[in-house]
Amino acid sequence: KQWYQRRVAITAGTLKVLNSMENLKRKLTQDKKYSYSSLDIIAAMNLIQNCMNGCCSVPRNVICQIALEIAQQGKTMSNDDQLMFSNILQKIQIVTNFQEKVRQACDTSFIYWHRSICPVYFSYVFTNPTHATNLQYFVASLSACRTLLLAMRHMNKDTDKLKVFKKEKSTDCDSALIPLL
Secondary structure (H helix, E strand, O other): OHHHHHHHHHHHHHHHHHHHHHHHHHHHHOOOOOOHHHHHHHHHHHHHHHHHHOOOOHHHHHHHHHHHHHHHOOOOOOHHHHHHHHHHHHHHHHHHHHHHHHHHHHOOHHHHHHHHHHHHHHHHHHHOHHHHHHHHHHHHHHHOHHHHHHHOOOOOOHHHHHHHHHHHHHHHHHHHHHHHO
16 A cells, blocks of 8 residues: 555656646746757756656666756756655666665675585574574575576586585585584
C-alpha cells in the first residue's frame, strides 16, 4: 500500500513539473524576439518534458538534472519552483535506483576476500549449537562469491575457480567439525 501511495505521489509530482514547464515555456515563447539564452532555456524545458513523459531510467534522470540546470540559468523560475523540481527529480531518482541499491546492499561477495574467517565461524557454530540456524545464511553468502569468482581472470577455467573455492570451504568445514566428533 505504501509503495502505491509513493508512486501516486511521484506521478502527481511529475504532472506538476510537466504543467509548470508548459507554463514557463508559454511565458518565454510570448516574446517575439528570442535571444540565444532563451532558446536554450526553451530547449531545456522541452527536453525535461520529453524525458518526464517516458518511463523512469537513470539516463533520463541525468538528462533531466542537466536540463534543469540549464533552464535555471535564465532566472525564469522562482526559488519555489526550483526547489519543487529538484525534490521531485530526487524522488524519481530514488525510485529508479532502488533495485540497484538493494542489490548492492545485499551483495556478500566481499566474503571471498575475508574467507580466512570461515574456519573460525564454522568452529564457533559447531561448538554453539544454538547458532546453527544462522549457518544457512552464511552458506548462502558464500554462494554469492560465485559472481566474483566468475569475473576473475587469473585461472584458466571458470569451473576450476569454483571447484577450488568449494574444496577450500569443505575443508574448512570438515576441519572445524572433525575435532568435535
